[in-house]
Amino acid sequence: MIAAEKLFVAPKQCHPYCLACGGMKCYHGVIMKAKQRKILGAIFAKPTRANIKFSDIEFLVKSFGGTVREGDGSRVVLELHGKRKYAHRPHPGKEAKRYMVEKIREWLRSMEVTP
Numbered sequence: 001m002i003a004a005e006k007l008f009v010a011p012k013q014c015h016p017y018c019l020a021c022g023g024m025k026c027y028h029g030v031i032m033k034a035k036q037r038k039i040l041g042a043i044f045a046k047p048t049r050a051n052i053k054f055s056d057i058e059f060l061v062k063s064f065g066g067t068v069r070e071g072d073g074s075r076v077v078l079e080l081h082g083k084r085k086y087a088h089r090p091h092p093g094k095e096a097k098r099y100m101v102e103k104i105r106e107w108l109r110s111m112e113v114t115p
Contacts, residue, residue: 039057041115048101054100055094066079
């Protein structure tokens, strides 16, 4: 005979923080670390920040399972879930320009990636 406790099946949940399950610290089963949450929050902050390092944006895309490919010169291709975003790596500085942060925000929003 099976005990009553074993008959109860909890709803499918990746972990307590999964976005799909109502949490706030996960992106499609990938637990976001504090740095990733901070970068994602900075990208979606209003007014748009101009102090986000482009390398942090690349790190965020890679941590979500995406790829970053080098193009000609300072051109970079960010790819996540089959959608591509063409960007230019800033030089001589490290920070992404505001217009680039806004474009990346819209690109992430189109894939339902939000903080």
